[in-house]
Amino acid sequence: MLKFLWNGIKLDGKLYRARYSPGELINYPAGTITIYAKDYGRFPKIEGLTVINDSDIITDYFGKDRIYVTPDNPYYQQVKTALDAENKHYSR
Numbered sequence: 001m002l003k004f005l006w007n008g009i010k011l012d013g014k015l016y017r018a019r020y021s022p023g024e025l026i027n028y029p030a031g032t033i034t035i036y037a038k039d040y041g042r043f044p045k046i047e048g049l050t051v052i053n054d055s056d057i058i059t060d061y062f063g064k065d066r067i068y069v070t071p072d073n074p075y076y077q078q079v080k081t082a083l084d085a086e087n088k089h090y091s092r
Contacts (some may be wrong), residue, residue: 001006002046003009003078003084004035004075004078004081005082005085006082006085006086006088006089007086007089008038009044009046009055011046014021014044015044016037016039016043016044017037017038017039017040018035018036018043019036019038019039019086020033020035020036020038020079020082020083020086021033021034022033022046022065022083023035025068028029028068028070029069029070029071031071032068032069032071033068033069033076033079033080033083034066034068034069035066035067035069035079036049036065037064037065037066038064039064040062040064042070043065043067044065046075048055048073048074048075049067049069049073049075050068051065051066051067052065052066052067053065053066053069060078072076
């Protein structure tokens with residue numbers, strides 16, 4: 001079972017820690033939300049989402065996973081709800 005929580009993505013009982021960002025991106029529609037991994041571990045494969053990681057072992061550059069969720073994505077409303085929950089959590 002897949003859930004987008006304020007502190008990450010939960011799939012089959014395992015939490016993949018993450019943070020959400022609503023910032024505007026070049027070449028992506030307005031409203032796109034980025035999910036950033038908090039750890040260097042990999043996000044799981046999720047049908048309908050593309051995990052991006054620009055790590056390059058040759059140049060010794062290690063990046064963390066990220067996912068862009070556009071407003072037309074079936075998961076968008078769940079991700080938006082998680083973003084709102086994250087903002088509420090940190091505004092206390």
